Amino acid sequence: xxxxxxxxxxxxxxxxxxxxxxxxxxxxxxxxxxxxxxxxxxxxxxxxxxxxxxxxxxxxxxxxxxxxxxxxxxxxxxxxxxxxxxxxxxxxxxxxxxxxxxxxxxxxxxxxxxxxx
Amino acid sequence: xxxxxxxxxxxxxxxxxxxxxxxxxxxxxxxxxxxxxxxxxxxxxxxxxxxxxxxxxxxxxxxxxxxxxxxxxxxxxxxxxxxxxxxxxxxxxxxxxxxxxxxxxxxxxxxxxxxx
Numbered sequence: 001x002x003x004x005x006x007x008x009x010x011x012x013x014x015x016x017x018x019x020x021x022x023x024x025x026x027x028x029x030x031x032x033x034x035x036x037x038x039x040x041x042x043x044x045x046x047x048x049x050x051x052x053x054x055x056x057x058x059x060x061x062x063x064x065x066x067x068x069x070x071x072x073x074x075x076x077x078x079x080x081x082x083x084x085x086x087x088x089x090x091x092x093x094x095x096x097x098x099x100x101x102x103x104x105x106x107x108x109x110x111x112x113x114x115x116x117x
Numbered sequence: 118x119x120x121x122x123x124x125x126x127x128x129x130x131x132x133x134x135x136x137x138x139x140x141x142x143x144x145x146x147x148x149x150x151x152x153x154x155x156x157x158x159x160x161x162x163x164x165x166x167x168x169x170x171x172x173x174x175x176x177x178x179x180x181x182x183x184x185x186x187x188x189x190x191x192x193x194x195x196x197x198x199x200x201x202x203x204x205x206x207x208x209x210x211x212x213x214x215x216x217x218x219x220x221x222x223x224x225x226x227x228x229x230x231x232x233x
Contacts, residue, residue, distance in 0.1 A: 104210075111159065
């Protein structure tokens with residue numbers, strides 16, 4: 001089956017610094033990638049949708065200048081949390097879709113746990 | 118806009134008993150519906166999906182779900198619970214009609230506990 005990887009799986013950073021999370025589709029070309037955020041013991045919230053080669057579409061309430069998303073190739077999307085603060089600590093999960101999938105269907109990565117101290 | 122409601126943040130059943138996890142949705146367009154399972158500190162694994170074909174959908178690990186439009190429900194069931202079924206379960210809806218890929222709206226999740 002299709003595999004989506006994320007790197008790193010865990011990251012700890014100091015308040016005020018930036019951190020980059022990578023999401024890769026390993027065995028298929030992902031025309032669209034999604035970024036979700038999951039707080040402890042809560043549901044996933046869609047942050048943004050990115051299509052290869054174009055600007056990401058952010059959900060209402062998500063700061064685009066704080067959460068920079070780049071989808072430069074069909075196999076790689078990155079999420080950069082800029083000037084991170086403790087409230088940005090969360091579990092970030094990416095997913096990827098290709099044209100062969102049903103609407104809404106996507107493959108999920110294993111997630112990245114970000115802790116901001 | 119669409120939404121998903123999962124009744125019961127925690128459900129506890131005995132090993133071998135019926136598992137029933139409830140999901141109701143709201144959507145202004147015909148929905149596609151999904152059930153995912155999440156094990157601790159891991160990503161999501163697709164259990165099954167409804168994409169406007171058969172209303173009774175069979176998935177992996179013995180799970181199935183029935184789409185009931187009149188009740189706006191998509192409840193997940195499994196006839197006999199196994200200890201390995203203990204996990205977090207999420208119901209999700211895709212209700213975008215504009216074509217192209219679509220992000221999902223998730224319910225709050227149901228933590229399934231299996232009693233030995």
